[in-house]
Amino acid sequence: MKEHPLWKYLRPNALPHFFCPGCGAAQVLNFFLKAADETQLDFDNFVGIGGVGCAARIPVYMNIESLHGVHGRTIPWATGIKLHKPELKVVIFAGDGDATAIGGGHLIHACRRNLDVVMIVVNNLTFGMTGGQMAPTTPKNMKSATTPYGNAEEPFDICKLAETAGATYVARWTTDKPKKAKEAIKEALSHKGFSLVEIITQCPTNFGRRALSTGSGAQCVEWIKDNSVSLKKAQAMSSEDLESKFVLGTFVKKERPIFRGSSVC
């Protein structure tokens, strides 16, 4: 049997993966490895970081130097690594809860500092691993395990948050746009400075069943597709029409000095 072209990047003793059937996080692993392969990423000088959550397992399945297992602290780890050994390429794989709930405080400061890391935010709009509780990204009025009458909170727009805080590369795509998502990761890998790629992903098990009344991955992707608009189209739309829509595209791409420490002489 012919070996999968990306198999060489995986860590066999960590497999099989634990993603549910139809999960979008597994697709993000695929997008990343393709992007890494096509950009000939130097895996010996690479560190992959995951916190806690479904998406946090992505680096666990790759045969790389990796850190895993503490909720919300991916950016602090990355900061220590990059400040001590700037030549290492560091990529963070974080869920929306990891990145913007418990780790939200760190996110804005990494953007502000222009820490030279790539952060891929796998946004499934819920806390998937713990059973589908409301996240800071759960759309308003949507049902979740902790909002049985509909979410009473306003969700974050992660890309706007990153842009406002000072990130120098910001893009959003969906699992429905695999090539665009891969290309954005490639751009982020070659960008110098804080790069955030948000990928809206389906969680059929916990977001689909609770919020969309479907456990089908395909139907969840359809829902994401139906609620997505390109940046170009969005510019001609009213803010009312844009409510609860995922605007897709590259929002920021600029140069700014990267972070090298708080007291540099």
Place this chain on the structure above:
Amino acid sequence: MSKNNKKLLSGTHFMLGNHAVVEGALAAGCDFFAGYPITPANEISQYMSERIPKTGGVFFQGEDELCSVYALSGASLAGAKAMTATASAGFNYMQEGIGYAVSSEIPMVIVDVMRCRGENYATQSDVMQFRWGASGDHEHIVLAPSSVQELFDYTLRAFNLAEKYRTPVFIMSETTISLMREKLVIPEEGGIEIVNRRKPDVPPEEFVPFQAPQDQAPPLPSFGDGYRILHSLNPHDEKGGIAWDPDVFEKLYHRITNKIHANYDDIVRVQDFDLDDADIALVAYGSESRPARAAARIARQKGIKVGVLKLDTVWPVPERHLEDLAKRVDKILAVEMNIGKYANEIDRVCGKHCDIGRVLKNRGEIHTTTEVLSAIEEAAK
């Protein structure tokens, strides 16, 4: 601003305690510091922000204590000798990251300058937070300096122990000594012992990252050395793979705790003063050993056979030294600046062999010599 770019400022100084911590760290090879402002530890980060960039290291002011302590993990795994400094309330926040460092066996040095809750007065009230603050299984190494000189010496030693045992090592500092100026002698280069972590002596394909004898830590390659290790908080097998198996879990945490227990002789240090013929022994640690020693000297002049056991290592508990002492004296007095926390440990180890008395003070002030002397005289009646 400091014009000095030397890591080792050999010579005699009159120095602030918090600054001596910085010099001890730099002497040990510290090249990464992260911290968040908190009184009375601020002079450590402020002085470090001057000194460490000049010596080729990195200073990072995190957005909070969590960021700071996790930055140490990242930097240490990338090969740095890393330190942070905080005070009691900030130490609370760091406990999360300390648990992670224990689980993945990451060397680092953490200084906690103990203060009263919500105020900066003198106390030793964190002695149990050091021991039990982090969730999960762990054995910590905690050193308790009592002077500016010991702040330098013990900080240097803390780095060496952290590197040797791949674990966080703690300096239990206090408001008393951190903000005090005293004589400090920094040795010449030849007079300083530096320990560096062991690196693997086999190629990556043969290296088993979490495999070691039950009383040791495994070698630790740095990120970028090509070993491609997974460092997870989750229970992991010897290869580093996330694995839930009761046998694997038990073996992992037995080794992580036993590497401290089994090396008691290397880790635990005490100093004894006038204990050879003593009937009464004072047991003290940190700055409380100062009034204890002063009071014992006066009591001796008054004919009371009293001595002092000063615990340089507070955790692990110097059990063999304490038990040996308890068998030789009639009474032990635990001298402590809190509600009597470590006194319980002394009672646990010594209580079956001799009487235990408690000399406690929990009002933001160190014991005076007179107060300790009165307690000795009372005990000698």
